Amino acid sequence: MNGDILPSTDNVVRLCGGSHLDPDTGSPGPGAFMLREDESYLSVNWLEYFEQRTHEERLLEIRQVLANKRTIGSSARLALLSIGHAIREVGDNPLLFFTHEPIDSPNLVSDLSHSGINNIQSFEILVAEKLAQAVTELCPAKMDS
Amino acid sequence: MRDALTAFLVCDNDFASLDTRIERESRDFLRKSQHAANVSSRVGAPVSPASGNASFQDQFADDQSVTAFEELDRRRSDTKEVESWIGSLRGQANIRNAARIADRIGSLLGLYQEDYDGKSLSSSSLITFIEFLNIYPESKFPSITATPMGELYVQWKHSENQRLGIQFMVGGEVKWALFKKNQYQEQLDQFSGKTFIRSFKDAAIALGVQEWIVE
Numbered sequence: 068m069n070g071d072i073l074p075s076t077d078n079v080v081r082l083c084g085g086s087h088l089d090p091d092t093g094s095p096g097p098g099a100f101m102l103r104e105d106e107s108y109l110s111v112n113w114l115e116y117f118e119q120r121t122h123e124e125r126l127l128e129i130r131q132v133l134a135n136k137r138t139i140g141s142s143a144r145l146a147l148l149s150i151g152h153a154i155r156e157v158g159d160n161p162l163l164f165f166t167h168e169p170i171d172s173p174n175l176v177s178d179l180s181h182s183g184i185n186n187i188q189s190f191e192i193l194v195a196e197k198l199a200q201a202v203t204e205l206c207p208a209k210m211d212s
Numbered sequence: 213m214r215d216a217l218t219a220f221l222v223c224d225n226d227f228a229s230l231d232t233r234i235e236r237e238s239r240d241f242l243r244k245s246q247h248a249a250n251v252s253s254r255v256g257a258p259v260s261p262a263s264g265n266a267s268f269q270d271q272f273a274d275d276q277s278v279t280a281f282e283e284l285d286r287r288r289s290d291t292k293e294v295e296s297w298i299g300s301l302r303g304q305a306n307i308r309n310a311a312r313i314a315d316r317i318g319s320l321l322g323l324y325q326e327d328y329d330g331k332s333l334s335s336s337s338l339i340t341f342i343e344f345l346n347i348y349p350e351s352k353f354p355s356i357t358a359t360p361m362g363e364l365y366v367q368w369k370h371s372e373n374q375r376l377g378i379q380f381m382v383g384g385e386v387k388w389a390l391f392k393k394n395q396y397q398e399q400l401d402q403f404s405g406k407t408f409i410r411s412f413k414d415a416a417i418a419l420g421v422q423e424w425i426v427e
Contacts, residue, residue: 096367098358
């Protein structure tokens with residue numbers, strides 16, 4: 068982590084695969100907000116990186132980037148988190164911080180809105196539970212064919 | 213050896229709870245073997261070629277080998293063992309919602325493969341969950357999802373935001389998180405811990421959430 072801190076008034080989305088969604092409610096479970104073994108922060112995409120766009124246009128930009136990076140299942144969803152709300156939901160132990168972590172390398176698919184949720188390792192299960200509760204919007208992650 | 217060292221590093225990144233950490237017991241191999249044997253005898257071992265969990269574990273007697281086994285389990289892309297354990301669960305008449313839970317885990321397996329490049333759910337996690345269901349055969353049908361590592365994350369939702377979440381891990385261990393309304397201030401208290409499955413019932417009784425789990 069070495070990126071700029073994101074404003075608490077902004078929003079991020081987290082890609083949630085179908086295996087992390089409750090089939091009855093469609094909502095993401097805590098597993099959607101847990102780290103993979105090689106991760107030091109949770110990967111998300113920052114909506115307001117795309118300036119002068121509508122909300123739907125921002126989501127479309129992010130869907131396109133994600134589709135270039137990996138296969139997106141039809142059941143996958145983008146879970147929207149308001150940064151300030153998410154930080155308040157988790158509280159001060161641990162205090163989360165959201166950073167801009169753009170991916171812009173010749174060897175990787177460019178992902179300039181890529182960002183991270185930091186400082187969750189120590190209390191991962193509680194943080195994951197709270198972040199799952201803090202989701203304010205869900206929408207399909209896969210591009211329309 | 214390289215796998216074993218890698219696995220040790222992964223497992224050493226231990227969990228520290230906020231409130232009620234139950235100290236992780238030492239990696240007592242005999243206990244793990246007993247756990248595996250108990251589960252096998254209770255639920256009937258799968259018949260797949262990859263079904264030799266207990267006997268495989270029995271061949272090793274040091275911590276590093278056990279963690280290497282865990283790592284291998286996690287990386288496994290062969291779903292036969294998980295499917296076999298799902299079939300075993302489905303046939304357990306003593307578990308009230310066995311067939312429905314088995315169906316859910318079966319569909320979850322497909323979703324997990326789609327999300328994680330064909331990798332399988334953790335069979336060790338499923339074994340731990342089956343052991344839990346044998347302790348709580350009257351369990352309500354819970355919400356079952358996966359963690360990125362392929363473990364089962366199971367939630368019993370009580371009311372409003374009150375809920376109990378349990379992450380089933382290898383070797384009969386669980387991590388759990390509880391959000392329970394404070395009867396005096398109407399606020400949610402939060403508790404979490406890490407324990408062995410057989411000790412979890414004591415915690416559930418002490419915290420007054422037994423009835424959240426069973427019908």
